[in-house]
Amino acid sequence: MLDVTKTRADFPILQVEAHPGVPLIFLDSAASSQKPEVVIAAMDAYYRQMHANVHRGIYALSEAATNAYEGARAKIARFINAAEPAELIFVRNATEGFNLVAFAWGRANLQPGDEILLTEMEHHANLVPWQMVAAEKGAVVKYVPFLPDGTLDMAALPGLLTERVKIFSFTAVSNVFGTVNPVKQLVQMAHEVGALAMVDAAQAAPHLPMDVQDWECDFTAFSSHKMCGPTGIGILYGRRALLETMPPFMGGGDMIRRVTLAGSTWNELPWKFEAGTPAIAEAVGLGTAVEYLTGLGMDEVHAYEQYITTYALEALSEIDGLTLLGPSAQQRGGVAAFTMHGLHPHDIAEIVDKDGIAIRAGHHCAMPLHHKLSINASARASFYIHTTTEEVDKLVMSLHRAKKVFRL
């Protein structure tokens, strides 16, 4: 199994104190992960040794920068087993990936009355862009319900996945329940009715081995900052055949082949979708992050998270008055969202923060999910490759303390 003492040494921030004398226990990787030294160093080295704009200069430095940028794309393509790097578009984050598909593909392909199928457990990133394009095109957004245990209602799927559905976009892993959805099966079901399938991999890419060719998905999007990489960059993957027929999303430099005052023609993939100077150092950082994760082994990463999540779910479930959201550890990734009787999530987060523990409180950008559960908010602890059982124990102790403060 993954040696957590070793991985902890990779993350400089774990040496930081949350408050004077109180060590940091970071249990909010699902919102944004911390960065290993190698990623920070790679970005630093890029700026110190090879920065120039990409795809433009004739000089050696610009060529080095271009190689670093395109080299990162190739590394990430291998990480998700894409057929070729040109199927990976550098975007700012997963959110931009969804907007790109909703607008570039949706505007060109959706007709009034067409349906877009999502699920009730989606993050706003995989919800709002579709609602926007649906309103514009007269399309209809429908949702696959989830069951009380936080898994998708598979029985409801056939009734919803009709020939009217043009795209089915769903999350691989829920950022609240942690539910790991049956991606391959869902993609297949979409394809059977002639719909495209898009996968939200924001909570999958950091935690599970990913293989887009095995999934057979048409699009997927994820964010670098949740997978040990820097902020400001993410990936949209699309099958070449689809990306080629899609119009560009944004116009500007780099995305064109030829511009005249009468009009323009588009560059080839992937640059057709990368208008303007990209986030070069960030691409280099993400490239290093996937190398780091590959070095640990994504199977190992997943196994370790299963171990720590099983441990945490057991420990948390022993707290009186605490209700866990979502399915059993076997069916979930490394997140544990919960509510506590008589204690609001904000108050929980505030009290555990005093013990140096960072957890999230709120709706985690999944308001429809919380609404269906008839709660306004939940608290969420999430675990990653540096989380120890001692840290989980401290969380449990701190939650007991929170109950005491509130005389519960």
Next chain:
Amino acid sequence: MDDSIYREQIIDLYENPLNYGELDAPDWSYEEDNPLCGDVVRIEVKLGADGRVTEVAWRGDGCAISQASASILTEEIKGLTLDEVRHFDKDRLLELIGVPLSMARVKCALLSLKVLKAGAYGIPDPTHMREGGS
């Protein structure tokens, strides 16, 4: 382990809120949520013949800070004129709450004031109506 924001008074008010409930025929009733956390507060106010707040009630769902704040605020505005309600100073409310709040929690603390003011500005000012006469 400094939990000074949860001093006794805050927890007391969380457990036993003041002015909690609804009014019969209020002059205004206004509800809003904090989109960051989904917490909701509704405040209902009745003015007397002299234009001062005679009755006030609130309802809501939220954290200890937002709930205690609603109790404290609704106590404090009894007897104030509409104009005084509209100009109730946010620093005054924070002072009354009297515990050190982080930036995120200041939003929780001020939700009730936001709701109160939105409601207070939403109704015609009775003194204006008298003066304007139109």
